[in-house]
Amino acid sequence: MIGFKNVHKHFGALHVLNDVSFRVEPGEVVVICGPSGSGKSTLLRCINRLERIDSGEITVDGIRVDDATPDIAKVRAEIGMVFQQFNLYPHLRVLENLILAPVKVRGLSREQASGIARALLAKVGIPEKETSYPSQLSGGQQQRVAIARALAMQPKIMLFDEPTSALDPEMIREVLEVMVQLAKEGMTMVVVTHEMGFARRVAHRVVFMDQGRIVEDAAPEAFFTQAKDPRAQVFLSKILTHI
Amino acid sequence: MTDQPVDLRRAMRSPRVKLLIWRIGCGVVLMLALRAVLDLDWTSVAPSWLFLLTGLGRSWLLAIVAITAGGLAAAPLALARVYGPPGIRQAATALIECVRATPELMIVFWVYFTLPIVTGNQVTSWNAALGSLSVIAAVYLAEVFRAGLYSVPRGQSEASAATGMSGFSTFLYVILPQAVRNMVPALIAQLVGLFKTTSLVYAIGVMEFFRSITVTNNAVFAPYQLYLVLALGYFLSCFAITRIVRWYDPKYQLLE
Numbered sequence: 223m224i225g226f227k228n229v230h231k232h233f234g235a236l237h238v239l240n241d242v243s244f245r246v247e248p249g250e251v252v253v254i255c256g257p258s259g260s261g262k263s264t265l266l267r268c269i270n271r272l273e274r275i276d277s278g279e280i281t282v283d284g285i286r287v288d289d290a291t292p293d294i295a296k297v298r299a300e301i302g303m304v305f306q307q308f309n310l311y312p313h314l315r316v317l318e319n320l321i322l323a324p325v326k327v328r329g330l331s332r333e334q335a336s337g338i339a340r341a342l343l344a345k346v347g348i349p350e351k352e353t354s355y356p357s358q359l360s361g362g363q364q365q366r367v368a369i370a371r372a373l374a375m376q377p378k379i380m381l382f383d384e385p386t387s388a389l390d391p392e393m394i395r396e397v398l399e400v401m402v403q404l405a406k407e408g409m410t411m412v413v414v415t416h417e418m419g420f421a422r423r424v425a426h427r428v429v430f431m432d433q434g435r436i437v438e439d440a441a442p443e444a445f446f447t448q449a450k451d452p453r454a455q456v457f458l459s460k461i462l463t464h465i
Numbered sequence: 466m467t468d469q470p471v472d473l474r475r476a477m478r479s480p481r482v483k484l485l486i487w488r489i490g491c492g493v494v495l496m497l498a499l500r501a502v503l504d505l506d507w508t509s510v511a512p513s514w515l516f517l518l519t520g521l522g523r524s525w526l527l528a529i530v531a532i533t534a535g536g537l538a539a540a541p542l543a544l545a546r547v548y549g550p551p552g553i554r555q556a557a558t559a560l561i562e563c564v565r566a567t568p569e570l571m572i573v574f575w576v577y578f579t580l581p582i583v584t585g586n587q588v589t590s591w592n593a594a595l596g597s598l599s600v601i602a603a604v605y606l607a608e609v610f611r612a613g614l615y616s617v618p619r620g621q622s623e624a625s626a627a628t629g630m631s632g633f634s635t636f637l638y639v640i641l642p643q644a645v646r647n648m649v650p651a652l653i654a655q656l657v658g659l660f661k662t663t664s665l666v667y668a669i670g671v672m673e674f675f676r677s678i679t680v681t682n683n684a685v686f687a688p689y690q691l692y693l694v695l696a697l698g699y700f701l702s703c704f705a706i707t708r709i710v711r712w713y714d715p716k717y718q719l720l721e
Binding site for chain 2: 270296368
């Protein structure tokens, strides 16, 4: 479904992606973790070309998405994305946030799109908020709206870029619940997160990155109990015992 | 009714009572001011009322034309500076910076005196006034538009692009509506400034409000009365502009 082949990317002198190759199969849930600055968000953002790469090859659903693709918008329509800062449209009500792309990109009527949107708001647990503005919602509610907005395009893949990092602890749970449900429905998901509980519960694989390289790629149990790379062991000892 | 004694100090603190006191205070001051104004001798000035009103009307016409023409030119200018390809972007930047970094009066003189030498065609002072004020409005409004576009966080265009929206749709439905709302305070300041700038064309002989006041004063010498009228005319005009822009944007407070 997603394939990286020898991908390199630099930010100036910084080698953010250093010979990255990996694959995500349909229906797979992959969690990407690693210390800050390790390149995990960049890797995620390359999948829908929010970041350009310097060399290598990225394919999504059989289509090259590195510089070779002429119409990236068509590929992006099939990939939902959820951001750390939600990035909801503050000038639009919740329902309008959800139907904007389905109407403008998919060409659905407002009624059709609204029907899908209402079902999704019910699914993420806030059907009563459709006429609210984003600023009237809590962080957890905003992030659930953001997930619903991505799902409204009925994507084949969902990308999550640290979806709970900007949330208060009591709101993390309600967002993770939605993500767990999504994973159980068989959605192909790539999730950058430090929520190791989530990784343990639903991830098929955990990918650990450090200094632009993938240094571990294993099933969750194997990753947590017998990580081979010393950097992954240090990371795990910090993150699992940070209280 | 309760038989509890009215707590005067608490009542004074309630917002409604405060507003009432404030309004009564304003009313008293206005009455006193009006009284002082009416006590002045208006007999020498009164016959010129139509002349002065025409001057004010001309100032408004200058402002409206300059803001309309300038605003229409400002949009592509701002877009060129923000999204333009290399070359066009630098050209727009150069034009904006050159006009902004020189005195407005100089622009007026350039259009009135220098341009005819270059083109060989005479320009009437009225047309020179319209032209120069439009140029001034265009560059200042372009900067207001640009600031509005930059005020929308990058995450907004990324979120829109990530759903498959085209660059144009993203601009039209996501960036522009937010930019317009964010630019309202700066827009008010700039439009008020532009209205006052119309007084500069006084220097090339256009009989706008400022000049008509001065001419009247030269004839009848009533500076107290006439400059009071001048101040009041500009104040009411600028106040009206502020109100018009605010009224046009009722949803402003809803955003963070």
